[in-house]
Amino acid sequence: MTMFLYCFREREDLMDVYEAASGARLHAAYYRPGGVYRDLPDSMPQYQASKIHNAAAVEKMNENRQGSVLDFIADFTKRFPKCIDEYETLLTDNRIWKQRTVGIGVVTPERALALVSADRCCAVPVSSGICARSSLMKSTTVWTSTSRWQDRRFV
Numbered sequence: 001m002t003m004f005l006y007c008f009r010e011r012e013d014l015m016d017v018y019e020a021a022s023g024a025r026l027h028a029a030y031y032r033p034g035g036v037y038r039d040l041p042d043s044m045p046q047y048q049a050s051k052i053h054n055a056a057a058v059e060k061m062n063e064n065r066q067g068s069v070l071d072f073i074a075d076f077t078k079r080f081p082k083c084i085d086e087y088e089t090l091l092t093d094n095r096i097w098k099q100r101t102v103g104i105g106v107v108t109p110e111r112a113l114a115l116v117s118a119d120r121c122c123a124v125p126v127s128s129g130i131c132a133r134s135s136l137m138k139s140t141t142v143w144t145s146t147s148r149w150q151d152r153r154f155v
Contacts, residue, residue: 002090010083013076020045020069044072 015025022030022037030037044065049055064075091097107115 003087006083006087006090010076010080013072016045017069017073017076040069042068044069 018030019025020041022028024030044067046065047053047058047061049058053061064079065072
């Protein structure tokens, strides 16, 4: 979870840019038929002091929000490589990360080729009874044209 939480910092900056441009944080409301919703705003929205963040904290949070949206994006692109380095440091030599990921999901070249060739047979109708992946999968559940689940055995 650490990686996700670290990445949320940068995600929030990008969502702030999107919100400044379109008014929406997560939905594609900026692009419209024939153009865009509006021109980019002249300045980035500023954080306000609250119960959670005092004036000094808000001033630090607003340091890179003094210019236009494009200035904020330029600042983000300068800051982001350091974030990538931080992510790499968190993962590269992390003992727990390695225990959970090294050797997981390893596929031999032969197995990969077999999976690719089996995937190509999906163009053959299931009802024909001819399926190239019969050696990989002896039965599967398919959705039939009569809108009900049915167990189909391949020979």
